[in-house]
Amino acid sequence: MERLLLLEGTMAIDPQTLTLPLVITAGLIDGFNPCAFAVLLLFITFTMGMLQFRTNYRYGLMKVGLIYISGIFVTYVLIGIGFLSAISFFSTTHAVGKAAGFISIVLGLILMKDYFIPGRPLLAIPGSMHASINNWIKRTTVPGVFGAGVLVGLCTVPCSGGIYLAVIGLLSLQSTLVQGILYLLLYNLMLIIPLVAVLLASSNRKVVDKMVAWQSGNKATIRLLMGSFMVAMGFVILEII
Structure with a gap:
């Protein structure tokens, strides 16, 4: 596997050494994203109300x-x-990686905007999907609860x-498809x-x-931190391409 090196004076930047720590850090930070985190708390609150009078309350809560x-x-x-496979198949240059870096920076700045200019978040679960997610959650069946997770994952x-796009862009630059998929699995393990x-708890x-x-009470601060990390990730990718 070809190692990509950028030289700045006497400093060499090897993206291979950045991959593992970036994937782990990005996955953990993504796990605190306000959308999935908020819906999980809503889901837990609703499920607690449904199961609180059952003898196997804790087991049921953990299961669902x-x-x-x-x-x-x-x-x-x-x-x-899907994204990594498409990039690996169609991209013969670093154009897609650069695009991922720029998009990550733009999305990060939009998230940071919510801290300095409060209002309706531009990057959030579409309002039209809230009812659908709630309906899936209320079913409390295995397919229903899993379906709610799928919808939240998409939304x-x-x-x-x-963050995810930046990581995928990074992996597309220096990994085989199999290696990239393994890193994606690690990223998502960190995310959950x-x-x-x-x-x-x-x-x-x-x-x-x-x-x-x-x-x-900390939605805006979370968005500021996540946005800052997205911007930093975007610049890292642009630096190593």
């Missing part, structure tokens, strides 16, 4: 929660594989898609760690209420 998170995981993996792309952590109603309050 993991099914929901699995729906997000599978959807994100398939989206990533959260506008929230944090810049915060969601699983929230789920594990959700057996305590007071903890859930505190998380809901924290998430509601």
Whole structure:
């Protein structure tokens, strides 16, 4: 596999050494994206109300929660594989990688805007999809809960898609398709760690209420941090192409 090196004076930048830490960091940050995080808390609150009088309450909550998170995981993996496969098939230059870098920067700046200019977020789950997601969640069946996860996975792309796109652009520059897919799996495992952590803590109603309050009160700050990371990722990709 060809190593891509950029020389600046006597400094050599090897993107190979950046891949693993960037994939891990980006995945963890994406796990805190306001769309998936907010819907998970909504899902937990609703499920707690449905199951609170059952003897197997905690088991039921963990079960449906993991099914929901699995729906997000599978959807994100398939989206990533689709984009990476398309880039690997059609791209013979670094044009797609550069485009991914620029798009990541633009989306990051839009997210940061929500911190400095409060208002309706431009990058959010479409309002028309809220009812559909809620309907899937209320079914509390395996297909229904998994379907809710799939919908959230699709609809959260506008929230944090810049991070994912930047990572895919990075992988397309230096990895074979198989290596890229393995990195995508790692990315998405990192992505669900915060969601699983929230789920594990959700057996305590007071903890859930505190998380809901924290998430509601820090939406703008979360968007600022995620947007800043998107911009940084975009510049990293443009630097190594």
